[in-house]
Amino acid sequence: MLAYILRRLVLMIPVLFGVSTALFVLMRVVPGDVARTILGQNATPEAISALRHQMGLDKSIGAQYTDWLWGLVRGDLGQSLRSGYPVSTLIGQRFPATLELTVAAMVISLMTAIPLGILAAVKRGSWIDHLTAVIGLAGLSIPSFWLGTLLILFVALKLRWLPPFGYTPFFDDPLQSLRHLALPALTLGFSMTAVVMRMTRSSMVEVLGEEFVKTARAKGLIERRVLYGHALKNALIPVLTIIGLQTGFLFGGAVIIENLFAWPGIGRLTLDGVFQRDYPVVQGSVLFVAVLFVLINLVVDVLYSYLDPRIHYR
């Protein structure tokens, strides 16, 4: 297993190299550049070339690419062309916010989705099954910006229970941090709940029809053991895949939610960078997210073998 993990980690290198090359090329292919964007609609060609020179953008693309790669090898992601902050500092400032939001949304959705999904599968056709179907449909169809706006208007403005937006780092003031976290995490968690719950239900329904479940029941196991000891573990494999994917997406940033709740996450950092053509910021933040994505996939793969001992990695 250890050898397998190590091999996967080594394999990350070509993957990330591919990602970084594609990123670099893509950012240069889109029209517009940072100097023109800074200088605006009335920029003179002279001012644009002066600024490009100052930012090192007048070097050949090849030279810029090798500079960037050489920086990466040394662990240097470069500096923002606009604010001058090191990209690693910017990511370091944003990542805790993204991590908090992602974990909170995950906890909310898993704590509701998995029990509800199991319940719906066990009591198929009952009112609870219908209820979860409605919740699932709502979670998938209600746009998060709309749900978020409603929560802001109702919970923050009308009831005044929670602040409408903002971010407090957890270790600065845990209580205030949680108050700020509640609405965005609920909004984000709700749509994830729907996805995970539906997957849990259908996977559970399928597994409950399997021979080994009949066998378990036939040998007189109590129902709870059948469900949790035998069925659930098997049903969770596809659920885990979905959770892994969703988590990866969340780490990439929930831009709409971040904007709505003024949440300083990775998504806004990346998007602002794209709009401003701040190449090092986009390259650095997307690469960072790519690393997380690959790592999460690895964790999911490893968890498979725990859930299903037949899966072995060598």
Add this chain to the structure above:
Amino acid sequence: MHQTDPQIPLTHPLDRRILLQLTAAGVGSLGLATLARRGVGATPSGAQTDETPKPGGTLKIGLNTDPDTLDPQLSGTLSAWFVWDQVYSTLIGYSPDYQIVPDLASSWQQVDDLTYTFTLREGVTWHDGSPFTAEDVKATVERIADPATGSPGQSRWALVEHIDTSQPNTVTFTLESPYAPFLHNLTGLAILPKAMNPDSLKNTAMGTGPFKFVEWIPGRSVTLERNNAYYVEGQPYLDTLDFRITPDNTARTTGLRTGELDWIEYVPFKDVDLLQGDSSLQVVGGPSSWYDYMRINGHTRPELQDVRVRQAMAWAMDRDEYVDSALFGHGTAMKGGPLPPWSWAYTGQEIYPAQDYDKATALLQEAGYGDGFDVKVIAPTNYEEMVSNAQIFAEQMKPLKIKVSVESLEWSTFLATTDYDLMSIAWSSFVDPDEYTYLTFHSGQGWEVTGITDPELDQLMDQGRTTLDQEQRKEIYVQVERKIAELAPYLFIDFHDAYEAYLPSVKGYAHYASGIRAMEVVWLDS
């Protein structure tokens, strides 16, 4: 916008609502070159009160976008300008009625047409405690005038020939030729310390202004604190300015209504009436420096190179419809040229007083285009109003059989597009009329991109720039404005209003059409 947010003459176009969006997307760029700072001792007329200001407290400000950079000579966003304008001072500034008043210079004298001498205020210190000197002023102007700095405001300083600091506490500027906007330009030039480091200027700020820079956490907040050594006795009143970056319009409005924020700017037009109806809030506003227009590209279609065609389009526009639909009524139709109603140079002449299809059709037929033609208008997606303007324009051109296709582009792509026929965009103007006529309409100027120029207009603008008497200049600009409107390289649409909203505990704030935020006179009544 001033682009991403600007002030006085910006390089950019934006309108408040647009700005908001821009901001939301993190994109605005303004040209900030001419942002002017208020002068010292300026008590806004709207803010006079019998109450004695109370010191102390933190003002929580909703900032629409993250600043792009804090370097005043490079930043392109309104949010960045708002922040650094509290930290830096200018030599001279504007009073609320746009008279030039002292700031770092206690007095000044125009020695002859080419020479200006400024006597500096004594005893002023930088936020690090070191003394402010004439060398700081010199270094600031030299930096912005250097093309290698890449400042959008560079051209305003190209005529400075020599800066003399040999007399103590005195700076003397010698210009190459008479240049009427010189003092005006100084009102927007943040004075930087000579010992500045270009890299740290980007993300920190150390000035002589009312507030000291404490911290900028990108994407989250900027914090400034009271400068106890500020040279205006007793000011500023507030201990702390807490800028919270809040990109979403709804969030900002809600933040104000829940007390999470004390003060917000660029209230979306659609929310102005709602907030004005809320008795627990104060809403102030009025004219701003932004105007909307269609820029014609004189390099693509032969039809657009014919002045009669451009005039026909100008006659076919119903400008009130743009104000009503795109601005929710919060603006003023531009029936003349680009001189704003609140500038001393405003002429009030109505060159295109009302939509007139008969005139328009006759002009088109005379030009031989009675059967119409096709044109492409580009508009930036992040400025909703500019897209609306393009769509209204397309509708209004239909009776002329001019088929307008609208293409919405993301901001950076929009800026890089050169094959457009017309561009729906905005610009900001400020007090001096040279600022928004010469650079954009004079042949051979860097901002002149339409290719539609006129020797007589050039000559008039040369005259306006080199004539130093304001009354004489005003007469010249009446002709300049008429000439521009008739030449029609731009089709002017409307001037925007702008609104700020705040809690009743906030006192002393006044709206400036130029977009200046004089936070040193604001105080909290808790």
